[in-house]
Amino acid sequence: xxxxxxxxxxxxxxxxxxxxxxxxxxxxxxxxxxxxxxxxxxxxxxxxxxxxxxxxxxxxxxxxxxxxxxxxxxxxxxxxxxxxxxxxxxxxxxxxxxxxxxxxxxxxxxxxxxxxxxxxxxxxxxxxxxxxxxxxxxxxxxxxxxxxxxxxxxxxxxxxxxxxxxxxxxxxxxxxxxxxxxxxxxxxxxxxxxxxxxxxxxxxxxxxxxxxxxxxxxxxxxxxxxxxxxxxxxxxxxxxxxxxxxxxxxxxxxxxxxxxxxxxxxxxxxxxxxxxxxxxxxxxxxxxxxxxxxxxxxxxxxxxxxxxxxxxxxxxxx
Amino acid sequence: xxxxxxxxxxxxxxxxxxxxxxxxxxxxxxxxxxxxxxxxxxxxxxxxxxxxxxxxxxxxxxxxxxxxxxxxxxxxxxxxxxxxxxxxxxxxxxxxxxxxxxxxxxxxxxxxxxxxxxxxxxxxxxxxxxxxxxxxxxxxxxxxxxxxxxxxxxxxxxxxxxxxxxxxxxxxxxxxxxxxxxxxxxxxxxxxxxxxxxxxxxxxxxxxxxx
Ligand SMILES: Cc1cc2nc3c(=O)[nH]c(=O)nc-3n(C[C@H](O)[C@H](O)[C@H](O)COP(=O)(O)OP(=O)(O)OC[C@H]3O[C@@H](n4cnc5c(N)ncnc54)[C@H](O)[C@@H]3O)c2cc1C
Ligand code: SF4
Ligand code: FES
Ligand code: FES
Numbered sequence: 352x353x354x355x356x357x358x359x360x361x362x363x364x365x366x367x368x369x370x371x372x373x374x375x376x377x378x379x380x381x382x383x384x385x386x387x388x389x390x391x392x393x394x395x396x397x398x399x400x401x402x403x404x405x406x407x408x409x410x411x412x413x414x415x416x417x418x419x420x421x422x423x424x425x426x427x428x429x430x431x432x433x434x435x436x437x438x439x440x441x442x443x444x445x446x447x448x449x450x451x452x453x454x455x456x457x458x459x460x461x462x463x464x465x466x467x468x469x470x471x472x473x474x475x476x477x478x479x480x481x482x483x484x485x486x487x488x489x490x491x492x493x494x495x496x497x498x499x500x501x502x503x504x505x506x507x508x509x510x511x512x513x514x515x516x517x518x519x520x521x522x523x524x525x526x527x528x529x530x531x532x533x534x535x536x537x538x539x540x541x542x543x544x545x546x547x548x549x550x551x552x553x554x555x556x557x558x559x560x561x562x563x564x565x566x567x568x569x570x571x572x573x574x575x576x577x578x579x580x581x582x583x584x585x586x587x588x589x590x591x592x593x594x595x596x597x598x599x600x601x602x603x604x605x606x607x608x609x610x611x612x613x614x615x616x617x618x619x620x621x622x623x624x625x626x627x628x629x630x631x632x633x634x635x636x637x638x639x640x641x642x643x644x645x646x647x648x649x650x651x652x653x654x655x656x657x658x659x660x661x662x663x664x665x666x667x668x669x
Numbered sequence: 670x671x672x673x674x675x676x677x678x679x680x681x682x683x684x685x686x687x688x689x690x691x692x693x694x695x696x697x698x699x700x701x702x703x704x705x706x707x708x709x710x711x712x713x714x715x716x717x718x719x720x721x722x723x724x725x726x727x728x729x730x731x732x733x734x735x736x737x738x739x740x741x742x743x744x745x746x747x748x749x750x751x752x753x754x755x756x757x758x759x760x761x762x763x764x765x766x767x768x769x770x771x772x773x774x775x776x777x778x779x780x781x782x783x784x785x786x787x788x789x790x791x792x793x794x795x796x797x798x799x800x801x802x803x804x805x806x807x808x809x810x811x812x813x814x815x816x817x818x819x820x821x822x823x824x825x826x827x828x829x830x831x832x833x834x835x836x837x838x839x840x841x842x843x844x845x846x847x848x849x850x851x852x853x854x855x856x857x858x859x860x861x862x863x864x865x866x867x868x869x870x871x872x873x874x875x876x877x878x879x880x
Contacts, residue, residue: 356711357730383772387753392835399730427715427766436840444751447835451856452827453820454754456766507688532869587835587855 352382371532371561381457416571422461440577445519503614508552524609545615720788737775768824786815800871809861850867
């Protein structure tokens, strides 16, 4: 790791201000993604602001009947929360499908949303990568691209978003609550939070310099049957090749979000609208505009089959 | 990478000497915090309770909890496998929870309690899980074992606390089964594949605790 200085933030406003005014400063929460990247010198912050002691670790009901999840709530605690288990089961399931017990004990809500891609060329500092080094090219296009994205990709970058939790949050229409360097709070709908790569794959989220995530808010529960199905190379402790988060509503209204296939957690209105026509129709709608390589073309079939399996599971239950 | 590794090594050796002297200087104050390390980064005082013993260290902020334990406190039971969160060899219990000590900075744990394999039990006074690993041959080379045992102890507590897992059929009904143990132990890789015996050891301890 490159040398850096370290401080513990004492208030949200100070943390945001310090982050914006200190060149090379970064927040550190669980550290499970940032430190990994710092060891490889993919991330080289010169100052770390520890946000673990700001009291952002609570889960509280909102006046609207939803749930506010503190940015520092650990993935284990969020998955095990009684209200989340009961009313937002898909979120518990998505969290539990990610990483390992040890990692979930450290990983936080905000850190999970902000974790960076697992594109192997992003991790290999000997290779070109527009995300790591803007303008250097993309090692994955024309390289081994089996794990990479097929939706929302560009000529500059085909990296997949790796998070499981974020897929469930996308499904549930969560909103990301932040405080900026100017002390002003704002709420960003999760659909607008992650950016598509376009010509600027190094710009990954809507966050401005210094802006700190304080919580993620879920709207009131939508009921239905919650499922999260993750398909990966190992039965546990591996990132998704394809994942599907779904809520099957009693009235036939259902919604779907996808992981492993998108440059960001993926959801389209057309896929939700196709729900009553079955797995094949939902897959077709979701995959509209997909751009595959010969290594990751299999993901299209895998999406359809994963959906088919979820439909069968749902029918068996009802 | 190799050259980075060298600098870090030499830095660690440098700071190990300071660490050895630190208990005499403790409690480390703000003046010590401003003390400058070789590469121009301030050393930071860190106070930990490791296996019940209070320790005062002066650390480069880059020091992971794993390196603090191994290189500074010479508690070499905790192992470094991958150093990137992928193997679980470095698993320790911090404030009652198992974590990967390679992916966290020691300075982030100032004031906290850490339990390592050395703190669970000793050769004369084994922890039930350590004894069960011996009885059931839960290892071959033993490299992953300290992490496996720390994880196994925490896993039984997580199940008792009702924390669900990926394979829990009903999120509200958490119970003990082989598949639960396997899933929950998936963050601990064993190159010797002692897995079936590790599960047997865990079942043994779980049965004992229940009885
Ligand atoms: C071996 C391994 C396997 C994994 N498998 C999976 C998996 O299967 N599925 C999955 O989804 N994830 C997986 N992960 C990733 C893991 O979920 C993330 O590392 C974790 O969620 C990151 O959270 P953190 O709190 O540790 O973030 P940190 O590493 O602390 O931070 C990550 C980023 O977020 C920023 N940040 C943190 N908090 C805030 C805040 N409040 N406001 C603004 N910015 C902030 C930091 O500056 C940093 O840029 C895996 C990780 C490892 C190491
Ligand atoms: S796909 Fe994106 S992250 Fe991967 S090498 Fe190309 S530019 Fe980098
Ligand atoms: S050494 Fe920490 S997980 Fe491998
Ligand atoms: S006993 Fe050898 S790696 Fe597990």
